[in-house]
Amino acid sequence: MQIVKAERFLVDGGIKPLCFLKLTTDSGLAGWSEYSEILGGAGLGHIVEQMCASVMHVDPRDSARVAQRLEGLARSASGGLNAQAAAAIENACLDIKGKALGIPVYEMFGGAVRDRLPCYWSHFGMYRVRAAHHLGVAPLRQLADLAAMAHEATSRGFRFLKTNVLLFGAEGPRVYMPGFGRDLGGPELNLDGVLLEAIELQISTLRDAVGPAFGLALDLNFNFKPAGVRRIAQALEPYKLAWLESDLPDAKSMAAIRQATRTPMASLETVVHRRSALPYLAADAVDYAIIDVMWAGMGESVRLAALAGAYDVNINSHVFSSPLAAAMGAHLCAIAPNFHLMEVDVDAPPWVAGLFFQSLQISDGTLAVPAGPGWGIEPNEEALRQHAIAKT
Ligand SMILES: O=C([O-])C(=O)C[C@H](O)[C@@H](O)C(=O)[O-]
Structure with missing residues (x-):
């Protein structure tokens, strides 16, 4: 062939x-x-x-x-x-x-050790701030809308969600994303008291809405330097996050933050080779390693997961695109013994599901591992x- x-x-x-x-x-x-x-x-x-x-x-x-x-x-x-x-x-x-x-791709790597994957609703609120008109849902305008959305998540069976920094100021809601060069706040990436207060309010609103046992996570992406990440991690301790996610280029800084806070830390989504992941793992810098099959390729993703496993670190998938990328992440999550959670995008424009012959099956906060040949999701x-x- x-x-x-x-x-x-x-x-x-x-x-x-x-x-x-x-x-x-x-x-x-x-x-x-x-x-x-x-x-x-x-x-x-x-x-x-x-x-x-x-x-x-x-x-x-x-x-x-x-x-x-x-x-x-x-x-x-x-x-x-x-x-x-x-x-x-x-x-x-x-x-x-x-x-x-x-056979499914996961069979080529020893077979699945689970066929349903606990998953979290990711980019929670972010897409409704940015593009509700594409999603066929009401736009997210204020914190009360975010609380209502959290009730939607619990009533749909989710047990985990991850949000990003969302600001609800007088000029309307916005996603705070200077780390990607899209927003004011870069390149210095400072955290001031006003921003910290807004982040605390966002997380306390979500905590009140979902109750104490629900898994809440916040992704800081690349938006803060280590000093800011540490301050946020410490300030959010009362809200018992399932994890705080941050992409920092230095393993030692990440490790120092983890030592300085009771908030569990996750990172590494952009790290696509064991060589670059090793310093973080060796420094005990993360509670959860994030792996992106789309960026790293399945072979290296499996090896990254194994490396994390050697340090007793569990993995989350990184997913931010279409159901095909999610399916690729699901195959890794199906086989990794040291699996924690699968990331899924629940909010998507209605036509995106129609780009594929099969659809992702999510119920009770779990995703069924696509079981058809190959990735099990075929574009139309x-x-x-x-x-x-x-x-x-
Ligand atoms: O961690 C992630 O999923 C990303 O960095 C994805 C971004 O949030 C991306 O979806 C965006 O900002 O539009």
Whole structure:
């Protein structure tokens, strides 16, 4: 079997553009994966295309050899977009191999140790602040709306949610995201008393709404320096977060924060290789390691999870895109003995589910591991074309 064609699809996902790679083989079998051009991924599609040229006429069932070759080709500029492009190709190869064998991807890695994954409603409130008009829901305008949304989460069976910093000022609600260069507050990324008070109010409102036993988490993303993260972690101790998430580039700073607070800390979503994860794990810097299969590729994700397991650290998946990326994360969560929680995006524009032949099954706060061949979620090419946007 040989790869004979590579195609990429850029699709309107309402909240964010969605990017898919399709590799077709001479046997007629095709495999899919997802990558993302948001969060610093501009131009990634071109790198994917360039890398695909180097795997033409290669057998996709040799996915480990493909991954190693792509890593080698990008050695002098490893990580970053090169790693994400290689991951997209490896992940599409695994989809082909699963389909060729008639088994889910998780079977190729020893099989699932669970078939339902406790999951958390992620980006809670963020999408309703930014893009309620795409979601067919009422916009989130004030803290009372966030409390009402929390009741919605509990009544839908969720036991965990993760929110981001949402500000409800006189000028209207907004997502505080200077770490991604989208907001005032960067590049210095300071925390002042007003911001800290707003964060405390957001979390106390959610805690009051969901009760003491519900798992509440807050993602600070890249929005604060270590001093700010530490202050927030300590200030939120009374609200007993399930975890506070932060992406800090230095393992020692992260470890110092973890030592200084009773709030459990999570990190590492952008760390796509064991080499970079090791300093955090060796320094006891995290309670939970976040792994993104879309960014790291399934092979390295499995190895990252094993490395975290050696330090008795459990993993969460990182998911922020379409159901295909979620399915890829679910396969990792299905096999990792040291699994904690699966991230899911519940708020999505109505047409996004229709981009796929199958849908994700979420009930009672758990996601069913997709059990069909390959990733178990197949894009509907006709629907992708209907919602296509111009390729960058
Ligand atoms: O941790 C995450 O899921 C991200 O960093 C995703 C971002 O929040 C992204 O979805 C955004 O800001 O639109």
